[in-house]
């Protein structure tokens with residue numbers, strides 16, 4: 359079963375009465391009319407409304423700026439000033455908020471919860487949108503710095519699911535924080551500014567790679583080979599052993615005041631240093647790192663901001679640790695979300711379980727768009743296409759639908775009505791063919807709270823690669839879809 363653009367077909371149809379014997383219909387056979395009436399017909403957004411790209415271009419300029427924040431901490435730091443400008447204040451647990459009031463909760467600098475209080479009492483339920491702001495990357499090991507063959511490197515442990523061979527010979531930038539002995543925290547970001555030096559993981563030249571190239575793809579580059587080259591000039595002192603390593607520490611110490619032992623209480627990572635850019639001669643796409651899941655995070659942020667005076671209270675959550683299974687105090691398996699809801703609703707004398715039971719949540723995460731170069735791993739009737747709008751995934755998981763949230767018919771129906779009423783063009787999609795692979799989102803970490811949940815997000819090409827591709831029109835349409843969900847007055851059963 360496929361929901362591709364159902365609205366589209368009807369939209370066209372609704373403006374043309376089936377019995378209307380107008381010229382356009384006159385040429386259609388009975389079968390064609392029935393086909394239009396009964397069958398869905400997938401269509402490219404550009405065929406529906408070609409001017410949509412102009413609106414999407416405008417929407418995606420600030421989105422590209424948002425993408426320049428490449429770690430969960432940077433996204434939180436970037437978003438809070440925007441929220442403050444829009445009237446969001448810091449959350450005060452226990453305060454009884456009134457309709458229209460807006461606030462945010464910052465969890466350890468890595469999560470954000472943003473709320474706009476609705477006209478309806480909180481006891482009537484919340485409209486929740488959760489996306490994640492962490493992306494696959496190369497994390498530094500706790501003792502990263504070493505010298506070998508007169509070159510200095512940082513050792514890494516990759517974070518999230520990656521194709522390791524994609525992370526060699528591309529420019530990398532370094533991001534992170536260090537907690538110093540004096541309790542101060544130093545933030546570091548090197549390699550994003552064109553004036554900054556950049557970094558990389560080297561690879562073997564093809565001339566000597568005969569054996570390497572015989573290895574299976576996962577072994578062509580091994581985890582322990584993902585070392586970041588950071589220097590080769592020695593410190594001038596013949597009595598010193600690791601001259602290059604010392605010189606690197608000298609530079610870091612002069613600039614940030616850190617010593618080698620400070621890496622023990624630090625979070626550093628390397629990410630692709632590419633700037634988010636328009637992609638394609640038609641500039642219809644964006645090529646950038648971290649679109650899984652910053653595309654959905656940005657769309658949900660803008661929907662939260664633009665949905666003023668909603669009927670139901672809206673809650674937008676930026677989660678962390680999704681790429682590693684949502685564990686930890688900032689992942690959706692943590693109680694931070696439930697504790698927040700409890701702190702919020704208990705001010706009204708309400709039980710968190712009652713409010714969550716009446717609420718509904720969109721797990722806003724990307725889906726794998728079909729790529730014709732690998733069409734054989736996609737099932738065309740149930741996969742997503744670039745430029746056909748946001749993808750609603752009834753379930754994710756793998757094999758026999760293991761470890762997934764499988765949205766009920768009622769939840770799918772509820773969302774479908776909202777999207778169709780708002781004339782949103784959308785599609786459904788699984789994650790590839792059955793038994794080919796699979797993946798997950800945070801949906802099951804949310805539904806564990808007895809909270810109805812369904813996945814919806816942007817279709818992406820080259821997911822988890824250093825450079826991911828999205829269609830601007832899809833990102834824009836997701837924003838409209840989440841806005842419609844937040845603004846909807848429909849009552850959930």
Ligand SMILES: [Zn+2]
Nearest residue numbers: 650651723724
């Ligand atoms: Zn994701």
